[in-house]
Amino acid sequence: MSKRQLAMVMDLNKCIGCQTCTVACKTQWTNRNGREYMYWNNVETYPGTGYPKNWMELGGGFDAAGDLQPGVIPNLEADYGVPWDYNYESLKTDNPDHKHFQPHTSPTWGPNWDEDEGAGAFPQDNYFFYLPRICNHCTNPGCLSACPRDAIFKREQDGVVLVDLDRCQGYRYCIAGCPYKKIYFNPKISKSEKCILCFPRIEQGLPPACAQQCVGRIRFVGFLDDLDSQVHKLVNVYKVAIGLRPDYGTQPNVYYVPPTESPAKFDAEGKIIEGSTRLPIEELEKLFGPEVHGAIKTLKDEMKKRKETGVSELMDILIAYQHADMFRLDNNYYQDVAKEQKRTPLAPVDTRYLAGKFTKAGGHH
Amino acid sequence: MNKVLTSFLSLGIMASCALAANPAITAVKVSDVNNQAEFKNIKFTTIALYPQTAIEMNDKKANALNENTKATNAQVGAMYDGKNIAIIVKWADATKDTQAGETSTNYSDGFAVQFAGITKGAQALPYIGMGSTGRPVVVHLQKATEKVYEPNGNNDVAMQINRQQTGVFDKELAEFDAKKASLANTNYTRVFVGEGFRSLTQVKDGSVKSDTAMSYVTNGWVGSIVRPLKDEYVNLSGTVPVAIATWDGSKMDRNGLKNLSAWIAVNLDGQKANTAMVADLTTDSKGDAVKGKAAIEANGCNGCHQMTAADPKSFMAPSLKNVGGYSSTSYLRESIVKPSAVVVPGYNRNAHSNTPWYNLEKGKRVSTMTDYSHLSKAEVEDIVAYLKTLKAEVE
Numbered sequence: 061m062s063k064r065q066l067a068m069v070m071d072l073n074k075c076i077g078c079q080t081c082t083v084a085c086k087t088q089w090t091n092r093n094g095r096e097y098m099y100w101n102n103v104e105t106y107p108g109t110g111y112p113k114n115w116m117e118l119g120g121g122f123d124a125a126g127d128l129q130p131g132v133i134p135n136l137e138a139d140y141g142v143p144w145d146y147n148y149e150s151l152k153t154d155n156p157d158h159k160h161f162q163p164h165t166s167p168t169w170g171p172n173w174d175e176d177e178g179a180g181a182f183p184q185d186n187y188f189f190y191l192p193r194i195c196n197h198c199t200n201p202g203c204l205s206a207c208p209r210d211a212i213f214k215r216e217q218d219g220v221v222l223v224d225l226d227r228c229q230g231y232r233y234c235i236a237g238c239p240y241k242k243i244y245f246n247p248k249i250s251k252s253e254k255c256i257l258c259f260p261r262i263e264q265g266l267p268p269a270c271a272q273q274c275v276g277r278i279r280f281v282g283f284l285d286d287l288d289s290q291v292h293k294l295v296n297v298y299k300v301a302i303g304l305r306p307d308y309g310t311q312p313n314v315y316y317v318p319p320t321e322s323p324a325k326f327d328a329e330g331k332i333i334e335g336s337t338r339l340p341i342e343e344l345e346k347l348f349g350p351e352v353h354g355a356i357k358t359l360k361d362e363m364k365k366r367k368e369t370g371v372s373e374l375m376d377i378l379i380a381y382q383h384a385d386m387f388r389l390d391n392n393y394y395q396d397v398a399k400e401q402k403r404t405p406l407a408p409v410d411t412r413y414l415a416g417k418f419t420k421a422g423g424h425h
Numbered sequence: 426m427n428k429v430l431t432s433f434l435s436l437g438i439m440a441s442c443a444l445a446a447n448p449a450i451t452a453v454k455v456s457d458v459n460n461q462a463e464f465k466n467i468k469f470t471t472i473a474l475y476p477q478t479a480i481e482m483n484d485k486k487a488n489a490l491n492e493n494t495k496a497t498n499a500q501v502g503a504m505y506d507g508k509n510i511a512i513i514v515k516w517a518d519a520t521k522d523t524q525a526g527e528t529s530t531n532y533s534d535g536f537a538v539q540f541a542g543i544t545k546g547a548q549a550l551p552y553i554g555m556g557s558t559g560r561p562v563v564v565h566l567q568k569a570t571e572k573v574y575e576p577n578g579n580n581d582v583a584m585q586i587n588r589q590q591t592g593v594f595d596k597e598l599a600e601f602d603a604k605k606a607s608l609a610n611t612n613y614t615r616v617f618v619g620e621g622f623r624s625l626t627q628v629k630d631g632s633v634k635s636d637t638a639m640s641y642v643t644n645g646w647v648g649s650i651v652r653p654l655k656d657e658y659v660n661l662s663g664t665v666p667v668a669i670a671t672w673d674g675s676k677m678d679r680n681g682l683k684n685l686s687a688w689i690a691v692n693l694d695g696q697k698a699n700t701a702m703v704a705d706l707t708t709d710s711k712g713d714a715v716k717g718k719a720a721i722e723a724n725g726c727n728g729c730h731q732m733t734a735a736d737p738k739s740f741m742a743p744s745l746k747n748v749g750g751y752s753s754t755s756y757l758r759e760s761i762v763k764p765s766a767v768v769v770p771g772y773n774r775n776a777h778s779n780t781p782w783y784n785l786e787k788g789k790r791v792s793t794m795t796d797y798s799h800l801s802k803a804e805v806e807d808i809v810a811y812l813k814t815l816k817a818e819v820e
């Protein structure tokens with residue numbers, strides 16, 4: 061366990077599946093150099109196959125006795141999908157080999173191949189919701205535990221899980237060990253790579269690209285021990301944000317506000333069945349464990365309270381009025397960490413999100 | 426030089442019966458190990474390589490493929506001149522597996538040669554699996570890879586972009602592709618120093634001048650390594666202990682999924698051999714294996730250790746089902762009476778947190794195994810004799 065833990069909360073009631081986070085991440089980190097197929101951030105349709113294909117059935121994580129479980133390493137072509145490119149050369153008009161403009165490979169699978177399919181029968185009771193996923197920067201990471209080279213570490217200062225690319229020899233046990241399949245093999249450099257929680261941005265006072273760009277403002281970022289951070293309030297005070305698949309035993313640090321709202325079902329005549337809901341609670345229980353019941357109850361109670369009285373701190377938080385409140389990056393803390401490590405702390409790029417447990421009033425150093 | 430070397434050596438894998446202990450190898454004295462005319466003088470010796478089963482890794486598919494892996498034979502030969510030693514390894518492999526840099530699930534064939542490092546004062550040989558605390562090893566690793574672009578450490582950041590994002594087209598793009606291809610790294614060769622599993626660290630400062638290569642001939646590989654007899658890590662003379670490992674990419678082998686030999690004595694021809702080491706590595710235990718088996722049952726060894734494939738797997742302690750194949754008798758003796766002398770680091774401690782193999786006491790690793798120094802010498806020898814029988818058949 062690290063000294064502090066930076067965490068993210070994602071409000072699934074508000075995710076519209078626009079993939080802006082995915083693109084923000086891709087253009088920042090994974091559009092080059094053997095990472096083309098990787099999505100450190102992806103948004104999948106649930107229920108669905110997910111990314112990589114059927115990741116929940118590929119093993120990894122820990123059993124109740126705390127023993128790491130064996131897992132399967134997904135195949136690039138069959139499970140992730142080959143990122144295709146086009147023969148741009150064919151567009152040249154004087155090209156004697158004039159060919160059709162086409163992908164270099166015939167795609168057979170890719171992320172979101174089953175986007176918006178969901179489950180149930182249209183129009184009576186079909187349903188789905190979006191599940192954005194990044195590395196969970198677990199407190200007990202499966203990837204770290206699987207590495208026979210001790211090449212994966214969890215940063216003391218914020219719990220970000222990183223790969224030491226110098227020690228990594230490309231054995232890929234980490235991929236088998238991660239139950240979320242959020243660590244990837246870069247075949248070009250034969251090493252594993254993963255979401256870095258945009259640590260170079262965070263240290264400079266900017267939230268991760270996926271969170272900053274989110275148009276639905278579903279993502280909150282902050283330290284779990286910062287009592288004023290909205291992340292702390294959502295996770296520890298209201299307990300409405302829960303880790304994904306807590307049964308994997310890795311203690312994930314990306315928390316989800318479960319979807320509470322879904323339309324009613326239709327009967328055979330196409331009429332609304334009053335009081336029904338399309339989203340089976342069993343599915344949410346599978347994803348978030350038994351605590352999902354309490355979270356949904358709190359959310360519903362607070363919604364009601366807000367409707368009746370106009371006051372609810374929880375609803376105000378979830379409305380996400382201000383980025384400055386949603387992201388508390390405690391940047392002066394990172395400056396102190398840099399000083400402790402005898403490095404020269406750089407002034408933050410952006411001072412809007414400085415606040416945090418260790419940030420004293422009156423600005424940065 | 427290695428390309429020339431391997432091109433005319435036929436594989437010549439001999440059928441042989443499984444020998445109880447590996448014979449010593451004679452490294453012939455030549456005027457220059459890089460002179461190909463000398464290769465005909467090398468005498469090859471059959472060495473058995475056993476599947477590493479002390480710990481089981483967490484890759485389901487790879488474990489299934491390796492469930493019934495048998496021991497394999499390799500032909501090992503050596504020569505030396507005044508400065509360098511060359512070790513040549515030939516082994517059968519029906520498929521040529523190279524890592525092509527395009528997919529997430531292929532693995533390459535490879536081989537490694539391990540040397541014992543310099544220690545302070547007289548020490549027993551390092552633990553076969555990457556050495557042990559205070560008893561370092563130097564491992565030369567060679568893997569079969571296709572051209573892979575590895576930009577790390579070369580400062581060519583401008584080349585780290587997708588070709589479609591270069592902003593150039595046509596001829597200039599072709600030039601970009603050619604430049605990138607020219608930067609590709611083909612020879613996956615590594616030198617590591619280690620004091621035990623997990624501690625392995627790559628030597629990147631060029632302080633080991635070695636030349637390693639492998640090439641595929643009909644149904645098998647020929648690999649060679651040339652390294653100095655003396656550098657800051659090793660000092661080789663008289664009898665040189667070496668160990669060999671091979672990886673089979675078609676079985677998803679990498680890291681601990683490999684076949685490895687016990688320490689083999691390589692006598693430098695014309696130099697005074699270390700007779701004690703040769704005796705240790707080439708002669709069988711004088712104990713009685715039948716009595717040893719009974720002693721193991723009486724002492725409850727199988728409470729923690731998997732002894733044979735029939736026993737349940739355990740995270741409590743290293744599996745001993747191939748221990749007779751790759752461990753020396755002196756190591757086995759030592760481990761029974763002084764379990765903390767060499768502590769096999771085993772799993773990442775986070776992976777099986779309830780069954781650590783050792784505890785840290787005042788910074789020292791203390792094995793969780795009971796000390797069996799109360800056993801009589803004869804009993805220990807019987808147990809060693811039995812443990813030496815625990816190994817897979819040779820394919």
